[in-house]
Amino acid sequence: MNSLVLLIVGVALFFIAYVTYGGFLAKSWGIDPTKKTPANTLRDDVDYCPTNPSVLLGHHFSSIAGAGPITGPILAAAFGWIPVYLWIVIGSIFFGGVHDWGSLFASVRHGGKSIGEIIRENLGQKAKMLFNVYAWLALVLVVSAFTDICAGTFAFDPAKGDLTGARAGTASVLFIVLSMAFGYFVYRKGAKLGISSAIGVALLFFCIFLGYSFPVLKLSKLAWDIILIIYIFAASTLPVWLLLQPRDYLCSYLLYAMLIGGVIGIFIVRPEIVIAGSNGFTIGEGAKAQYLFPMLFVTVACGAISGFHSLVGSGTTSKQIANEKDSKLIGYGGMLIEGVVAILALISVAAFKGATGTPAGIFASGISTLMNSFGIPIEIGKVFVILAFSAFALTSLDTATRIGRYVFQEFFDKSDGTAAKSAASNMYVATAVTVGASCLLLLYGYAKIWPIFGAANQLLAGLSLLALTVWFANKGQNYKMTMIPMIFMFAVTLSALVILIRNFFSAGNILLGCMAIVLFALAIVLIYTATNVMKNNKVKNLGA
């Protein structure tokens, strides 16, 4: 099979689905272009502000895109490229797209409230606390997994002498310094955005050149772990305008350049897929055994469906939707674009023999080989792609740390919901606890953490789909399009957690095993609570 065919077929299927299934969903849900959205009715030009759909798509996409759509398909390629490809395409169209768009649409119809608030309104304060515990554990997993992946990618091994990691690490540190300088000059000194962007992007590529030419940071994985922990602590407590906003802004240029470079490369090179189509239902043995069902569906998370899309993305996007019809482009279209990124990641591992190393390294190796077809030297291309990957991972890291810190602080709120003044609710203490918990998990490495993170993330998606199903059912609308993915996601995630618990304990990974048990128990309690609420609502409706 030629990778160009995979890409073209994937994009074509996404396009057809966008027009047909998207049209069907719009009709079923009653998307009404004449209905005023919260951005118009509650307009305050602070949170609620009608925004151009193409601008909003960019914002939404950069919010939901992290390292997930790249890491998942690369790790899951061990099952063979066919199941991964099918899950990315089918998952994006029928699961992730429906989940993202449904969450966004429900939020729009609920006055811009986020899906979490819709859950809280329906399930009560106790359920919200349980949900917070669940979310905090999931976030700790995200922080440890992404920190480990980045550290492993930047690490220099003197025995191998490969400078790629040191080059990318040096370029990443320079990129952080550049971002801070960009933020300082644009915000503090009032430099014009257009000129600053042109200079910023030029300097960004200069950072790659410097990192490539002078890879001075030849550090071990442990050293990078420590540096990254210090970085995320600082990034999640520093003012957002100083580092995060300028970094995310400059990072978007990296994403566009990487996507365009990868797609052009596939068109020029047209590499054949060299890995096996399928490796059967079971790979590995004993405690290391991985089953196609459910592990494939928790390993490829963000590239097919991700619960965090509904939490982080729709929290702000729904307040800026100018017209209900735009929600299709932003919610459904945004997820399908992420599906394209996941296909690119799959091709990068499937089309090149002997791809080994961290997911970032494999992805960089594949994409840089493709970009080499139009003159970009492979080694420079690698540094560029790793820089782009790590920038996404760092974005996810800092957002996860911030949310984790917030959720931790909220545990200590007073019963009336007001913030308590105690050492435990202090911002720095809460950040330190969240980061500290992640450090403990770092000992296990990202490969062991990723499946449990995937299960937690997918379970969040199941819970969001549950909220949507209840909402559609209460409105008397067709809810099969959310109920079927919901049942599937619950089946996948709960069975994945059971397998993980068994594997973790038999391998002696007590901490991860206990975490999986807690996640499983919390999920069961939340599902039980939701089912009871649904039943009670049904009885009330019948009584009325």
Place this chain on the structure above:
Amino acid sequence: MDIASYFGNLFERYSIYYNTSKDVVILNENVDIMAEFKDVHGRTFLSSKDVIDSYEINEICYVKRAKKVDILSLSNYTDFLKKAVDVYVQPKRGHMCTYITGVLVTENHLEDDLISSIKKFKYSKSFFFSLHGWCEIRLLVINPKKEQIITNKPGKKVIKFYNFR
């Protein structure tokens, strides 16, 4: 444009986005229009109350009608603006910046040395190495009769708002 029409237009324009008040006495200075604006940006998690991170940008505008503007009156007015910075700017975590915009409206001819002083005027202050934000004074002197607007460098960013539509 006559000065009364200009004040009327300006007040209407302010009213769309700002909290406005007329004829107020601030720090012993009579001000014809005071307009305040607060813009809060942030990201939320579960509900709109659950703010992960946020920052605010404020602007306070003081518009004063002056019979005559000369170096001395300009100096007195900028002293008032600097005092306003000390009293009204509230540096804290989450505060990004506050702009104090001082606008003098006059029908008198503006001398060259005065224009030069306006253009050269510069005042900004950082709080806790900018981690608690900063403030900046925008200075504008406007002659509606001649449709003339003279500003300092930061004031150039808002010059369109004060045009003679």
